[in-house]
Amino acid sequence: MVSTIQVIRKKAKSGKVADPLAKQKLVWTIGHFLTITCGLIFSITYFFHVLIFFKYRSWKWLFLRVNKNYVFFTGAKWYNKLLKWTPQILYRFALIGVIMANGITMYQNWSHLNPTWFDLLAAENFQSLAIAGLWLIGGGKSFYRLLPFMILSYMHLTNRKHEFTSDDKKIDEQKSIDNKHLLHIVAYSEIIVIMALILDTLLMKNGSAGFLLVAYSSIYWLRLNFSSYAQVTVLRILDKFGKHVPAKYREKWDSIRNFLYGKIKERSDRRKKVLRK
Template identity: 60%
Template sequence: MAKTIKVVRKKDPKKKNQSDPLAKQKLIWKIGHVLTLVFGLVFSITYFYHALIFFKYRSWKWLFLRVNKNYSFIQSRKWYMKLLGWSPQIMYRLSLIGVFMSESVTMQQNWVGLNPTWSDLLSSENFHSVLIACLWFFGGGKSFYKLLPFMILSYLHLTKMNYELNADKEKSIPVTPRDKKLLHLLAYSELLVILALTLDTILFKTGTSGFMLIIYVGIYWLRLNFSPYAQVTVLELLVKFEKYVPKQHKSKWHVIKNFVYLKMKEHEKRTKEVARYA
């Protein structure tokens, strides 16, 4: 009778040290969204506190429009107190760094093995978010309303994290009524940014407000062409305010409505084609 030979497989130490690149990407994605949400919320607290005590650093003689640049919240010259004074700026930047982390991973997963063109990138909502985050990161001024869309988006992703990271790509992620409301709030908050930047430009709040408004409107134009929730929200607003439009301008109003509606239909058609050939 032949003897049986027991094969013992030795563990390769090199394989043991190798980590799963997909697991790393998931971790970066989660950390990015957590950074955006947590530091965005903490920054928002400091922002509203700063807004509540506006009478301390704005002159009532100028109807609170003029800012006293010599006013400082922290009078101490100690290094840790100075660091505390810089903390809102640091938290604001960390929140945007979280956007870069999460969106870069998402784009890498969407375009893995492909060579996207500029047309593909400009039609990507994730790329729009990166462009806006770059604008806020390098542009002047820091505000709650600039971070609000990113915080809402991060909250939605984190609440659907198990579906997004573990579910099959062929299965659609369930959307609850609360998610729909948050998506509407997200779209309205992006429009709020345009309004706030317009006011900043009119009031000469910063020297870069006008440039940032022009750049942001350009990015939002891409949003309006390729983002379904932005299209739905803008169309709803157009329908709501249609009754206030004078009769002589009704035709122009309908042209704008038809444009947004056609963009919605194009997006639906494009989505069906992608699903068919996926």
């Protein structure tokens, strides 16, 4: 008798197939909520710590030098240790939220394309990822480092219905215009971070301050080349202090202003081309 092959058809498993886009939206939303929630709670602990600066800073050094041996929670029990590390944990979870949200955005923007390094470096999401990664591995913690991420997360969450359903550039532009004051706060916070890093480097606060300054300055240079709110804010500062610049430095001062004006014009021209399509 000739043997035959019996074809066995497996029954399809009942149940809904997971929607990858829905998972991405969930991770994106959780990331932004994590940034805002952990960032706000960390901010409370940060400003409380600022209010008691006289306890851990030496007046002999005009309160610029920190007493690293000072401990607010002195108990040896587990909850004292947990309270001691809570600000650091909150700070890092806020940064993890930034990486989650911006990572999803980067994936959605570039997953079906083959971006060049120039494309990635010009993308503000990539710059935010780089900054968040820098703060995550670089040590230290500051309210001003988290503030830009918290504001941007707030803007994204308030506009999430459009971001989930539409890709209209005009709506994105209008949203940026409506939140221009928040974007200026973001830009000023980034400048404050640079100033703080310069001060930390001069005071030799820790071994990583100089590295963080160089790395962050490199990323901020990308901001000045590709981020409109950073360009406009720095231009405002230059115009405000321009009249106090000595004559011998006027040429260099004007060259910086002209550079920023040129970048703003380039971005405006590109925007007009995109909106015409």
